[in-house]
Amino acid sequence: MKSNAIYIAALCLLSLQATETAFAAMSAEVSLPGDPATKPAISPAPFPDRMSAYVWRNWFLVPHARLAAVVGAKEADLAGIAAEMGLPASPEILPEWRRKGYITVLRRNWHLLDYPQLLTLLDMTREELRFSLNEDDFLFSKLGYLKPKCGALSWDAAAMAATRPARLEIARILKEEGVDDFSEEPRFKFVKDIARVDPASGNATQATGSPFDIRLIFSYFADYGDPLGDPEISSYPEGLLQKLAAHGVNAVWLHTVLRTLAKDPRYPEFGDGCERRMENLRRLVARCAKYGIKVYLYMNEPRGMPDEFFRKDPAREALRGTYARSWDLWAMCTSVPEVRRWVRDSLEKVFRGAPGLGGIFTITMSENLTNCASRGGKKDCPRCRDRDSSDIVAEINSAMIEGMAAGNPDATALVWDWAWDRTDGGPAKIVSRLPRKNIRLMAVSESRMPFVRGGVKGVEGDYSISIVGPGEKAKALWSLARENGLPSTAKVQANCSWEMSSFPYLPVCELVAEHAVNLVREGVDGVMLSWSLGCCPAPNLSIFRDVRRTDADKGVVLDRLAADLYGTAAAPAVRKAWHSFAEGFREYPFSVGVAYRGPQHWGPANPLYLEPTGYRATMVGMPYDDIASWCSHYPKEVWIAQMAKVRDGFAKGCGEFAAAIDLMPPEKRAFARRELAMFRAETLHFRSCVDQTRFVQARDKGERGAMAELARRELAAAKELLLLARADSRFGFESSNHYFYVPQDIREKILTCRAVLTRDVSSKDIK
Numbered sequence: 001m002k003s004n005a006i007y008i009a010a011l012c013l014l015s016l017q018a019t020e021t022a023f024a025a026m027s028a029e030v031s032l033p034g035d036p037a038t039k040p041a042i043s044p045a046p047f048p049d050r051m052s053a054y055v056w057r058n059w060f061l062v063p064h065a066r067l068a069a070v071v072g073a074k075e076a077d078l079a080g081i082a083a084e085m086g087l088p089a090s091p092e093i094l095p096e097w098r099r100k101g102y103i104t105v106l107r108r109n110w111h112l113l114d115y116p117q118l119l120t121l122l123d124m125t126r127e128e129l130r131f132s133l134n135e136d137d138f139l140f141s142k143l144g145y146l147k148p149k150c151g152a153l154s155w156d157a158a159a160m161a162a163t164r165p166a167r168l169e170i171a172r173i174l175k176e177e178g179v180d181d182f183s184e185e186p187r188f189k190f191v192k193d194i195a196r197v198d199p200a201s202g203n204a205t206q207a208t209g210s211p212f213d214i215r216l217i218f219s220y221f222a223d224y225g226d227p228l229g230d231p232e233i234s235s236y237p238e239g240l241l242q243k244l245a246a247h248g249v250n251a252v253w254l255h256t257v258l259r260t261l262a263k264d265p266r267y268p269e270f271g272d273g274c275e276r277r278m279e280n281l282r283r284l285v286a287r288c289a290k291y292g293i294k295v296y297l298y299m300n301e302p303r304g305m306p307d308e309f310f311r312k313d314p315a316r317e318a319l320r321g322t323y324a325r326s327w328d329l330w331a332m333c334t335s336v337p338e339v340r341r342w343v344r345d346s347l348e349k350v351f352r353g354a355p356g357l358g359g360i361f362t363i364t365m366s367e368n369l370t371n372c373a374s375r376g377g378k379k380d381c382p383r384c385r386d387r388d389s390s391d392i393v394a395e396i397n398s399a400m401i402e403g404m405a406a407g408n409p410d411a412t413a414l415v416w417d418w419a420w421d422r423t424d425g426g427p428a429k430i431v432s433r434l435p436r437k438n439i440r441l442m443a444v445s446e447s448r449m450p451f452v453r454g455g456v457k458g459v460e461g462d463y464s465i466s467i468v469g470p471g472e473k474a475k476a477l478w479s480l481a482r483e484n485g486l487p488s489t490a491k492v493q494a495n496c497s498w499e500m501s502s503f504p505y506l507p508v509c510e511l512v513a514e515h516a517v518n519l520v521r522e523g524v525d526g527v528m529l530s531w532s533l534g535c536c537p538a539p540n541l542s543i544f545r546d547v548r549r550t551d552a553d554k555g556v557v558l559d560r561l562a563a564d565l566y567g568t569a570a571a572p573a574v575r576k577a578w579h580s581f582a583e584g585f586r587e588y589p590f591s592v593g594v595a596y597r598g599p600q601h602w603g604p605a606n607p608l609y610l611e612p613t614g615y616r617a618t619m620v621g622m623p624y625d626d627i628a629s630w631c632s633h634y635p636k637e638v639w640i641a642q643m644a645k646v647r648d649g650f651a652k653g654c655g656e657f658a659a660a661i662d663l664m665p666p667e668k669r670a671f672a673r674r675e676l677a678m679f680r681a682e683t684l685h686f687r688s689c690v691d692q693t694r695f696v697q698a699r700d701k702g703e704r705g706a707m708a709e710l711a712r713r714e715l716a717a718a719k720e721l722l723l724l725a726r727a728d729s730r731f732g733f734e735s736s737n738h739y740f741y742v743p744q745d746i747r748e749k750i751l752t753c754r755a756v757l758t759r760d761v762s763s764k765d766i767k
Contacts, residue, residue, distance in 0.1 A: 030126040030127055030130055030306075031130070031306070031328060032115050032126060032129060032130055032133065032147070033130070033133050033134065033140045033145075033147070033326075033327060033328055034140070034145070034146045034147035035115055035147060037114070037115075037146070037147040037148060037149035037150070038146075038149055039146055039148055039149060039614075040148065040149050041110075041111040041112070041148035041149060041150045042111045042148070042609075042613050042615065042624075043611075044111075044112065045610065045752070045755065046170075046748070046751040046752050046754075046755045047166075047167075047170070047751075048163035048166035048167065049159065049160070049163050050112055050150075050153055051071065051081065051153065051155070051156075051159075051160060052081060052085065052160075052163065052166075052167055052170075053112060054067075054071065054109070054112050054113070054153060055067070055078050055081045055082050055085070055087075056082075056085060056087070056744070056748065057108045057109065057112070057744065057745075057748075058105070058108070058109070058121070059082050059087050059091060059744070060091045060093070060182075060742070060744055061093065061097045061101065061104070061105055061108075061742075062093065062097070062105060062121060063093050064078060064079070064093075066120070066121065066123070067121075069120060070113070070117050070120045070121050070153075071117070071153050071154055071155050072154050072155050073155035077155060077157070077160075081160065081167065084164055084167035084168055084170075084171065085167045085170045085171050085174075086170065086171030086172075086174045086175065086180055087182070088182050091182065092186070094186060094187060094188060096187070096188040096191070098123065099223060099230070100188060100191070100221065100223065100738060101187070101188070101738045101739060102122055102124075102132075102738070103132075103136070103139065103736075103737060103738040104737075104738040104739040104740075104742070105121065105122060106118065106122060106143075107142075107143065107621065107622065108745070109121060110143055110147070110148060110622075111148045111150065112150060112153065113150055113153055114149075114150045114151060114152055114153075115129075115147065116152070117152060117153060130306075131225065131226075132225050134304075134327050134329065134368075135225055135257055135303065135368070136224055136225040136736070137224050137225075137255070137532060137736040138367070138619060140326070140327065141326070141618065141619045141621070142618055142619055142620055142621030142622075142737065143618060143621055143622070144615065144616065144618040144621065144622065145326050145618075170751060173750075173751060173754050174747065174750075177715075177719065177750055177754070178719070179719060179722055179747055179750055181726075182743075183726070184725075184726035184727070184729075184743055185726065185727055185728060185729045186729060187729050187733075187739065187742060188221075188729060189729040190221075190728075190729045190730045190733075191221050194220065194221075194237075194239055194240050194243060194536075194537065195234070195237035195238070195239040195240060196239045197238050197239045197242055198239070198242065201242055201246060208248055208545050208546075209548055210248060210544060210545050210546070210547065210548075211520050211525075211547070211548065211549040212519075212524070212525065212526050212527045212544055213487075213525055213526050214250065214251050214414075214440075214489060214525070214526030214527065214528075215248055215249050215250050215251065215526070215527055215529060215541075215544055215545070216249075216250075216251040216252065216253060216296060216361075216414075216489075216526070216527070216528045216529060217244065217249050217251075217252060217253075217528075217529040217530050217535050217541070218252065218253055218254070218530050218531070218532050218535045218735070219235045219236055219240065219252065219254070219535055219735065220240065220504070220535040220536040220537070220735060221235070221240075221733070221735055222235035222236070222254060222255070222532070222535075222735050223235050224255050224532060224735060224736045225255070226257075226260065226277075227254050227255065227256075228254070228256065228260075228261075228277035228278075228280045228281055228284075229260075229273065229276070229277060229280075230280070231276070231280060233280050233283060233284045233287070235254060236252060236254070236284055236287065236288065238287060238290075238291075240537070241287065241288055241290070241291045241293055242291055243537035244291075244293070244537050244541075245291040245292060245293060246537070247537050247538070247541040247542050247545060248541065248542060248544060248545025248546075249293065249529070249541065250292055250293055250294065251293060251294045251295075251296055251358055252288060252293055252294075252295060252296070253295070253296040253297065253298055253361060253528075254284075254295070254296075254297065254298065255298050255532075256297045256298060256299075257301075257303055258299065258301045258302065258303070258343065258346050258347070258350075259271070259302075259303065259346075260272075260273065260274060260277060261274050261277055261278065261281075261346065261349075261350050262274055262345075262346040262347075262349040262350055262353075263349075264342055264345065264346065266315075266342070267342070269309075278350070278353045278354060281295075281350075281353075281354045281357070282353070282354050282355075285354055285355075285356045285357055286356070289356060294356075294357075294358030294359070295357055295358050296358050296359050296360060296361055296414070297350070297357070297359075297360045297361075298360070298361060298363075299347075299360045299361065299362045299363075299400050300362070300363045300364075300367045300368050300370055301343055301370055301396070301400065302331075302332040302334065302339055302342070302343055302370055302371075302396075303329075303332075303368055303369070303370060304324060304327060304329030304330055304331050304332070304368065304369035304370065305329060305330060305332060306328065306329060306330070307328075307330065309330075310330060318336065318338075319332050319333055319336050319338065319339055320332075320333065321333030321334075321335075321371070321372040321381045321383075321384065322369075322372040322375070322377035322378060322380045322381045322384070323377070323380065324369040324375055324377070327368075327369055329369050330369075331369050331370065331371060331372050331374070331377075331381070333371075333372055333381055333383055333384065334370075334371040334372070334392060334395060334396045334399075335372070335381070335383040335384050335387060335392065335395075336383065340395060340396065340399040341399075343396065343399045343400060343403060344399045344400070344402050344403035344406075345403065346403065347360070347400055347403030347404050347406075347407060348403040348404075348406040348407040349407065350407060351403070351404050351406070351407025351408040351411055352406075352407040352408070353407075355408070356408075357408060357411060358411060358412065359404065359411040359412035359413055359414065359438075360400060360404055360411070360413050360414070361413070361414035361415075361416060361442065361528070362397055362400055362413060362414070362415050362416060363416050363418050364393045364396055364397055364416075364418075365389075365393060365418055365419035365420060365422060365423065366418050366419045370396070371384075371392050371393070371396050372384040372392065373389035373392045373393065373423065376422070378392070388423070388424040388425050388429070389422075389423040389424050389425075390420075390423040390424055390425030390426065390429040390430050390433075391425070391429075391433070392423075393420065393423055393430050394429075394430045394433035394434060395433075397413075397415055397430070397434060398433070398434060398435060400413065401413045401415075401434070401435050401438055401439055402435065404438065405435075405437065405438045409438070411438060412438055412439070412440060413438055413439050413440070414440055414441075414442045414489055414526075414528065415434065415439055415440070415441055415442060416442045416443075416491065417430075417441065417442065417443050417477050418444070418462075421473070427476070427477055427480060428480060431480050431481075431484060431486075432484075436484065436485065436486070439486060440481070440486055440487035440488065440489050440525070440526065441477055441478070441480065441481040441486055441487075441488055441489065442488075442489035442490070442491055442528060443473065443474035443477040443478065443488075443489075443490065443491065444462050444469075444473075444474065444490075444491045444492075445469035445470040445471070445474050445490040445491060445492050445515065445519065445524075446460050446462075446464050446467050446468065446469030446470065446471055446474075446492070446515075447460060447461065447462055447469075447471055447473050447474060448460060448461075448471050448472065448473040448474075449467050449469060449470075449471035449472075451467050451590065453587065453588070453589050453590060453634075453638075453642055454587075454589060454634070454638040454639075454641055454642045455638065456589075456633070456634050456635070456638055458590060458591055458633070460590065461591070461592035462592060463493055463497040463498040463499065463531070463592070463595050464493070464497060464499065464590055464595075465493050465496070465497050465499060465506065465508055465511055465512065465515075465585065466499060466508075466511065466585050466586055466587075466588040466590055467590060468511055468514050468515045468518065469490070469492070469515055469518065469519075470490065470515075470518060470519060470522055470524075474490065475522065478490075478522065478523075478524060482523075487525040487526065488523075488524050488525050488526070489524070489525060489526040489527065489528060490519050490524045490526070490527050490528070491527075491528040491531075492515060492519075492527055492528070492529060492530075493529075493530055493531070493533075493534050494512055494529045494530060494534060494540045494541055494543070494544065495529075495530065495534035495535065495536060495538050495540045495541065496533060496534040497533070497534060497595065498533065498592075498595035498596060498601075498620055499585075499588055499590065499594075499595050499600065500600050500601065500682065500685060500686075501533045501534070501601050501620065501734045501737075502600075502601045502602070502603070502685070502731065502732050502733070502734060502740050502741075503678055503681065503682055503730065503731065504536035504538050504678070504730050505534065505536060505538040505539065505540050506540075506581070506585065506682065507577070507578060507581045507653065507657075507675075507679055507682075508540075508578070508581050508582045508585045509539060509540055509543065509558055509561065509578050509582070510554070510558065510578050510579055510581075510582035511582050511585065511586070512540045512543050513543050513547070513554035513557050513558050514554050516543050516544050516547045516554075516557070517547060517552045517553065517554045517557075520547055520548075520549050520552040521552055527544055529541060529544065532734075532735050532736040533734050533735065533736065535735065536730075539561060539565060542561060542564075543557055543558075543561065546560060546561065558575060558578065559571060559575065562574040562575050562578070565668070565671075566660065566664050566668055566672060567663070567664045567665045567668055569663045569664070569665075570660045570661075570663035570664040570668075573656065573657075573659060573660035573663055574657065574660045576656050576660075577653045577654075577656035577657035577660060578653070579653075580649055580650075580652040580653035580656055581649060581650055581653035581679070582649075583649050584645060584646045584647070584648060584649010584650050584652070584653065585646055585649060585650075587642050587645035587646055587649065588642065588643075588646050589631075589632075589634050589638070589639045589642035589643060591632040591633060591634070592632075593629065593632030593633070594630065594631070594632045594634070594639075595620075596619045596620055597616075597617035597618070597619065597620075597623065597626070597629040597630060597632070598617075598623065598629075598630045598689065599617075599623040599630060599688065599689055599692055599693075600685055600686065600689050601620060601623075601685075601734070601737075601740050602623060602685075602740055602741055603681075603684055603685030603686075603688045603689070603717075603721065604684055604685070604688040604714060604717040604718040604720075604721045604746065604749060605718070605721070605732070605740070605741035605745045605746050605749055606623055606688070606692060606749070607748065607749055607752045608692070608695055608711060608714060608749070608752045608753055608755075608756055609624070609625045609696075609699075609752070610699070610752075610755065610756060610759065612625060612699075612700070613625050613626075616629055617629040617630060620737060621737070625696050625699075627693050627696045627697070630689075630693060631693070636693065636697065639693070640690050640693055640694065643686055643689045643690050643693075644690050646686045647683060647686040647687045647689075647690060650679065650682060650683040650686055651683050653679065654676065654679050654680050654683055657672075657675075657676055657679060658676055660672075661673065661676070674728065677724050677727065677728060678724075678728065678730070678731070680720075680724065681721055681724045681725070681728075681731055684717050684720060684721050684724075687717055688714065688717050691710050691713045691714050691717070692710075692714065694706070694710050695707060695710040695711065695714065698710060707756055708756060708757055711753045711756035711757050712753070712757065714749070714753050715750060715753035715754070715757070718746050718749045718750050718753065719750065721746055722743055722746040722747065722750070725741075725742075725743050725746060726743050
């Protein structure tokens with residue numbers, strides 16, 4: 001018996017070793033976007049070396065044992081480096097950085113570490129990182145569609161000894177500038193505050209007379225990539241649902257990838273962990289029902305797959321569609337009936353498995369690579385190249401709707417017309433081929449509206465609050481909806497947009513109310529209140545709760561909102577401040593290019609670069625010093641002038657709001673002062689847009705005096721923002737980007753400003 005046991009144990013060991021060998025080989029095959037890297041990373045300035053920058057940027061975010069393991073150092077080695085730069089010895093490392101902040105960690109190390117070291121730093125496998133880069137709301141695009149070439153970073157005691165004086169100088173500067181106090185409200189504290197249930201507020205959403213039967217929004221702090229993988233479903237805690245319901249929200253949505261939710265015998269790798277996710281989905285549906293809220297799933301399907309998926313057998317090769325080089329993925333061609341069968345059957349399983357699930361909303365001509373027409377590449381697919389793209393879009397939408405309805409006949413699909421006008425037949429042909437049940441049509445309300453800013457003509461694309469809808473494109477789709485007996489839905493941004501996304505909301509209630517009233521008069525049935533940004537329970541959402549079809553007047557709505565928030569006596573003064581904020585924001589130099597690539601999300605936290613980086617601004621990711629992209633089609637002086645008008649409007653509004661606080665009841669003043677601090681921080685962001693652009697212009701012209709003056713202005717703005725950000729953990733956060741910046745980034749900006757002011761800037765520094 002003993003020898004048999006030894007024999008069996010040996011077999012098990014051999015089997016385990018073989019499995020580990022096979023897994024290692026499989027992992028080695030997993031390619032990561034942008035690998036191998038070729039473009040040199042940006043210099044670690046203002047730090048004397050990469051190791052110093054590495055310690056500085058990660059000291060408050062990553063456990064120190066892991067920091068040391070990444071670079072082959074001892075914890076004491078890195079503690080010494082931190083101490084030389086004036087950093088505290090044992091800061092608290094919040095566990096939230098692992099799940100709700102990993103994008104922040106990834107972004108701040110993108111130019112410091114190679115992929116193998118990033119995997120260790122993030123505590124991720126190659127498969128997990130590839131999933132995040134490809135599926136986590138355009139994450140690889142936000143990082144620039146390339147991985148900078150860094151090379152491995154290794155501890156070298158002798159090299160670090162040589163740069164010690166420069167680190168001691170950093171500590172001296174922090175003390176001299178008065179920014180060496182590292183106390184702050186812990187990042188993510190706002191999550192705990194919002195998640196906390198108020199027993200006095202009750203459960204159910206209050207009945208409202210809102211004309212919008214669906215008022216749909218995302219979570220302010222969702223796990224975007226795989227929210228149902230979290231057993232606590234912490235993307236939607238009860239406190240958040242309670243507060244959203246109080247603002248009139250009756251539906252929420254979450255990001256999902258269909259292959260993670262259902263099994264299929266033909267694709268055994270699909271559905272891994274789906275039982276756990278479906279159980280979590282059922283729990284979420286029940287949790288939301290307590291507050292009168294329905295759950296909707298985002299469907300951008302079928303997602304593209306890597307080459308190895310198709311190479312497994314000839315049957316899968318027959319599914320291969322177009323190729324997207326940016327993601328290194330291939331479409332699962334929806335012209336193949338088997339692909340539509342998989343989508344339909346999978347959604348039926350999901351909706352049968354989660355009774356009470358509200359529905360889906362679909363995007364079929366944008367975002368990720370899905371059908372062969374989705375990214376404009378159908379010419380490369382032999383099955384799709386001669387097909388009308390309208391037929392392709394109608395087919396895949398119909399498959400999703402049919403699967404959903406088969407699982408739950410009461411569920412609803414919000415079918416989004418995003419980019420349908422790029423199809424061969426256009427929206428009318430697509431709508432004519434869609435089912436007539438379980439469906440409503442949705443359009444971006446303000447899309448394609450013409451406007452003029454600073455004498456420059458433009459046409460709105462999406463994500464605008466400064467341009468008040470609806471436009472003719474949306475009206476045409478809603479007209480199609482009425483002709484076909486279908487309800488209509490408007491997608492808007494109520495709290496904030498990519499015009500400025502790093503704060504909970506913008507105090508431009510007047511523009512939001514104007515938009516809401518216009519939608520009521522247009523007869524729109526429902527609203528989607530946000531994309532992944534602008535989802536905080538905040539005053540602007542209440543406008544869509546309070547507006548009435550019988551009395552569609554923005555003044556009535558705003559008077560009531562101001563009185564509710566700040567008291568009757570202060571309401572007129574608050575309305576005056578809101579008007580100034582709105583009038584300033586009407587001057588925003590809008591284009592999708594500006595919204596995506598401008599520096600407004602970072603504001604004073606965006607570094608000053610003494611030398612051109614050579615990097616282009618990324619989509620709501622890293623603005624670098626790429627003022628050509630920041631300004632989009634606007635002449636630079638016009639763009640600067642328009643941003644200055646926004647800045648001035650916000651500055652005026654802040655002054656008027658500050659005066660209004662004296663008129664408020666004492667119990668409302670603490671809330672008002674906290675909001676005023678946020679409005680001032682937003683003003684600093686717009687101010688910094690102006691000054692950073694002028695700095696880059698001066699640098700590129702070699703104007704040393706102008707550079708110094710602008711660096712002084714940016715230094716002052718950064719110090720003011722640092723003081724405000726330390727007191728409010730909401731600043732800099734957006735759910736799909738995590739934190740654009742944390743207080744340590746603002747200190748780094750202060751160091752770059754000092755580098756401009758103290759370094760001997762000669763001609764060799766200006767290229």
